[in-house]
Amino acid sequence: MDAFILLFTLAIMLAIGVPVAYAVGISAIIGAWYIDIPLEALMIQLTSGVNKFSLLAIPFFILAGAIMAEGGIARRLVNFAYIFVGFIRGGLSLVNIVASTFFGAISGSSVADTASIGSVMIPEMDKKGYPRDFAAAVTASGSVQAILTPPSHNSVIYSLATGGTVSIAALFIAGVLPGLLMSLTLMATCVAFAHKRGYPKGERVPFRQALKIFTDTLWGLMTVVIIMGGILSGIFTATESAAIACLWAFFVTMFIYKDYKWSELPKLMYRTVKTVTIVMILIGFAAAFGAIMTYMQLPARITEFFTSISDNKYVILMCINIMLLLIGTLMDMAPLILILTPVLLPVVVALGVDPVHFGMIMLVNLGIGLITPPVGSVLFVASAVSKQRIEQVVKGMLPFYGILFLILMLVTYVPALSLFLPKLFGVM
Template structure:
């Protein structure tokens, strides 16, 4: 009955349109009052939830991504990706996905990826004969890579939701191969579509132009080297690498590329602070919500429920995948991670599933939710950038959903895709 009151309160508040962060916080208050928990104890949990050094990585990564997104990096990464795959039939769709790979390794945000790469690639693809809705579908599905490829903000949030027991650095490195697998699978499908539909090849680039494009893009790509190189070498922690990457992004944007005006910086800072504030409020309230769930012994009950369904961990993972896919269509990614990780992690731990592996499973599931109606934020951005209605974009997304589900199955049932690289580098 305790858990029912908590969950029904949350569902009712979301149903009437209350913002997710406040719905989570108010549900925690109702749950605490129901079980007789002093509100002072709940407030301690809420403040403790945001009083963590690791969380400093989030504002730094968000700011670095925002600076690079608005400072001309997207066009340069598109040009750089063109050197590798632009000459292939259907090359612009491949360039779109590869540019998302590069940009995701800088921004860590699927929404920023879709907005930045999409604003460059969707008009260009339409000009070369690709349907605009198809270009939007390619952009949206390719941007899911940003959730997996470091530096993913959501990996930091997952580490926090797991109680700090999972290393952010291990999650970053674990996301590399799943992200590349996702991007490669989407590119393969785009090549098949290009051959079947007769999409054009791109023009070859001269050696002189290729060198100029590479040098121009190198400044932005150094952000990736700073983040991963600093973490792997042990020079930086994940949080410190975020701060250094932020400084580098500012230097490159304002002094190297110089496509961004100084008088626009205050507006960018305001938008970044607004985003970070929303995230931090959500994290704090979710910490209180999770504490109330723990006091109600909800994680223990859910663990017993799942383990009673089957003794095969892959069958249970299938059930969890279905649950995450369904919830991912109804809520945004961050609140789901914060609410469900403390609930589902005991289940997967009881089955002997590595928490880093489960983190990748959760990321892919919820990444699919970002491009799935009715609450797919990335889908909405792709629709807005392409000026196509949601229904048209979703119809073009159907084959991409199929590829994403296949990738999800591979990542779920082949743990080595996620764990091989962290183990190789001695992070596990």
């Protein structure tokens, strides 16, 4: 009954439109009251939830991504990607995905990826004769890999939700192969569509112009080298790399590219602080909510429920995938990671699934939720940027849903995709 009160309250709060963070907090308070836990104990859990050094990575990565996104890096990455794939039939759709791959490795955000790359690529694809819904679908689906590859904010949140038992560095490196596989598979799909529908080819970029584009883009791409190179070499931690990446992004944007006005910086800082505040409030309330779930022994009950369904690891993983896909259509990614990780992680660990591997499974699942109606934040951004109705974008997305589901199955049932690189670099 106690678990029912907790979850029913959360469902009611969400149904009547209470913001997710506050819905989680109110549910935790009511749950604590029902099982007679002092509110002081709840506040201790809340404050300890945000009092973690590793959380500093989130504001720094968000700020670095915002600076680069508004400082002209998106346009430069599009030009850079055009050098490699622009001349192929359907090349602009490939440029879209390659640029998203690079940008995702700088911003770590699918929403920022869709907004920045989409604002450049969707009008350009429309001008060259690509259907606008197809352009929006390519942009949205291509941005999903941003939540897998470093510096993914959601990997940091998952690490926090595991109680710090999974390192951020391991998650960052684990996401590289699944992210690249996703990009390559989407590119192959776009090539197939291009030949079937007769999309145009582009022109090859002359060598001198390509060299100039590469030199110009290299400054921004160094952000990726700083993040990954520093972590893999052991020079600094993931949190320290976030701070250094932020300083580098500021230097490149304001002193090298000079596309961003100094007068706009206060507005950028305000938007970043606003975003970080929302995330931190959510993390604090989720920590309290997770503590109440533990007091109610909800994780143990869920584990018992899943193991009663089957003793086959693959069957249970499929059940979890289906559940995550369904819930991901109704709630945003960060709160789901914070709420569901403490519940599901004991289940999969009991089955012998590595926590890093499960992190990738969860990220791919909930990443698909970002582009799935009715509550897909990336889908809404793609619709706004492309000036298409949600229904039109979803129609264009249908083939890509199938491709992303295939990637999910590969990530789920081929653990080496997630675990090979972390083991190779000795971070797990």
